Amino acid sequence: MYNTKAYAAFSASDSLQPFHIERRELRDNDILIDILFCGVCHSDIHTAKNDWHSTKYPVVPGHEIIGRVQKIGKKVSHFNIDDIVGVGCMVDSCQTCTSCQKGLEQYCLNGFTGTYNGKDKISGAYTFGGYSDKIVVQENFVLRIPQNLDIAGAAPLLCAGITTWSPLKNWNVKTNDHVGIIGLGGLGHMAIKLAHAMGAKVTMITTSPQKGKDAKRLGADDILISTDKEAMKSAYMKFDFLLNTIPVKHDANPYIHLLKTDGTMVFVGAIEPIEPIHMGLLIGKRRNIGASLIGGIKETQEMLDFCGEHNITSDIEIISIQDINQAYERIVKNEVKYRFVIDMNSLKQENKE
Ligand code: NAP
Ligand code: ZN
Numbered sequence: 246m247y248n249t250k251a252y253a254a255f256s257a258s259d260s261l262q263p264f265h266i267e268r269r270e271l272r273d274n275d276i277l278i279d280i281l282f283c284g285v286c287h288s289d290i291h292t293a294k295n296d297w298h299s300t301k302y303p304v305v306p307g308h309e310i311i312g313r314v315q316k317i318g319k320k321v322s323h324f325n326i327d328d329i330v331g332v333g334c335m336v337d338s339c340q341t342c343t344s345c346q347k348g349l350e351q352y353c354l355n356g357f358t359g360t361y362n363g364k365d366k367i368s369g370a371y372t373f374g375g376y377s378d379k380i381v382v383q384e385n386f387v388l389r390i391p392q393n394l395d396i397a398g399a400a401p402l403l404c405a406g407i408t409t410w411s412p413l414k415n416w417n418v419k420t421n422d423h424v425g426i427i428g429l430g431g432l433g434h435m436a437i438k439l440a441h442a443m444g445a446k447v448t449m450i451t452t453s454p455q456k457g458k459d460a461k462r463l464g465a466d467d468i469l470i471s472t473d474k475e476a477m478k479s480a481y482m483k484f485d486f487l488l489n490t491i492p493v494k495h496d497a498n499p500y501i502h503l504l505k506t507d508g509t510m511v512f513v514g515a516i517e518p519i520e521p522i523h524m525g526l527l528i529g530k531r532r533n534i535g536a537s538l539i540g541g542i543k544e545t546q547e548m549l550d551f552c553g554e555h556n557i558t559s560d561i562e563i564i565s566i567q568d569i570n571q572a573y574e575r576i577v578k579n580e581v582k583y584r585f586v587i588d589m590n591s592l593k594q595e596n597k598e
Contacts, residue, residue, distance in 0.1 A: 246270060247277065250592050251377035252566055253303035254293035260570040261293065263595065264303055266373050268381045269365075275381050276324055277316040278332065283375035284309025284401040284559070285585040286431060287492050288334075290573050292362055297516065301362055307375025308334040308360040309403040309586075311396050321384045329396055331388040331549070332380060333403035334539045336360050336372060340385065348543035350386075376566065378593050388546055391553025398558030401431060401584040402549060404539065405559060409436035409488060410548040411540030412511040413443060418486050420444030425469065425483075427500060428490035429456045430576075432513060434560060434583035436488050437463045439548075442555045448484070450500070459582065463560070471499070482530075484508055489515075496520040501532060509533040559584045565591035 246267040253264035271277060289306035291297055310332040314324050324330060338345050338353035345353050358366060361374030374380075390399050409432050418424055424445040426436040433449070440447045441464030448467040449460035457468040469480050477499055484503050487510040494517055500510060501522070513536070527534065540548065552558065560583045564572050572585045 257295040271318040273320040278312035280312040305373035310375035348541040401559035407540035412537040432490040511535040
């Protein structure tokens with residue numbers, strides 16, 4: 246077993262605190278990763294605060310993990326010591342069902358194992374995530390990070406990147422399509438960069454007029470302020486595709502008006518019931534509604550390689566693990582530009598004289 250420092254939430258109302266965990270001995274296909282950086286996703290907060298009513302405490306969040314291979318199991322064949330690697334939202338799935346066979350492990354018919362708050366398929370132990378100094382993961386769920394990418398900025402690709410890449414690819418977004426990204430946060434800012442690099446004409450649809458300048462710098466051609474009724478009217482039927490990253494219950498009907506005939510809006514943010522959708526808005530223009538969960542391992546590697554080719558990383562603010570609770574507050578207050586990433590050296594140095 247490997248003694249591991251971590252930060253955990255012990256209840257929905259408490260702040261995250263130092264915690265000690267043990268990582269398992271390496272199975273034959275396992276990799277021991279020395280964690281260097283870990284991004285802070287809004288899902289970490291939803292889980293720490295038990296918003297989805299499924300949190301098992303103590304929980305160690307973190308599923309945007311970048312690290313260095315420290316040790317490999319006997320049968321590991323694709324990675325070597327010192328490789329820079331990534332781990333996203335999943336660490337296992339059945340790997341045999343029809344979804345897994347298609348490379349869609351996130352839709353595993355037998356349930357994938359989450360990087361945190363999941364249950365190890367062999368030991369039954371709860372999984373602990375990347376707010377820790379090391380992790381053991383089987384090699385099929387470890388990703389290769391292109392060498393030219395800044396490793397701290399690459400961390401958010403493991404969740405924010407793949408969660409926006411997967412729907413853009415699945416719904417065939419292509420050059421000159423009009424794409425609207427709703428919500429400029431961690432997911433939204435990656436979506437702008439990726440859609441722009443795919444050649445789409447990108448509009449940032451935001452509640453925050455002050456983010457307009459940033460949105461243009463990130464690659465948006467246009468800004469639409471969703472609280473401006475006149476501006477929303479003038480964008481009527483403008484879009485082929487909308488990606489909705491709003492993290493809470495909301496009224497999506499005003500956005501449906503923005504879709505062309507046959508256009509599609511895909512939800513990746515709110516997973517609770519939202520305000521009822523007016524079916525007339527869909528039927529009248531053969532519009533579509535979809536939703537999407539993270540992305541499979543193969544497509545995650547494709548996304549990372551694409552980011553390597555186009556030199557795409559996340560815009561980040563690096564924090565120490567000791568600042569995690571303030572970071573959570575700032576994310577909830579919509580004050581992050583556009584992803585916090587924890588430098589895990591701060592954890593390794595904690596309490597060291
Ligand atoms: P984030 O950084 O907090 O960004 C969310 C953005 O949504 C905010 O910056 C804000 O942008 C906008 N927003 C917030 N509240 C709003 C409201 N009430 N009405 C309209 N817009 C609002 O969060 P994130 O990390 O990008 O995550 C977004 C959501 O995706 C979270 O719920 C997260 O759990 C979920 N998620 C889903 C998946 C998946 O697989 N489907 C994966 C990862 C995360 P503006 O200021 O521009 O309006
Ligand atoms: Zn996430």
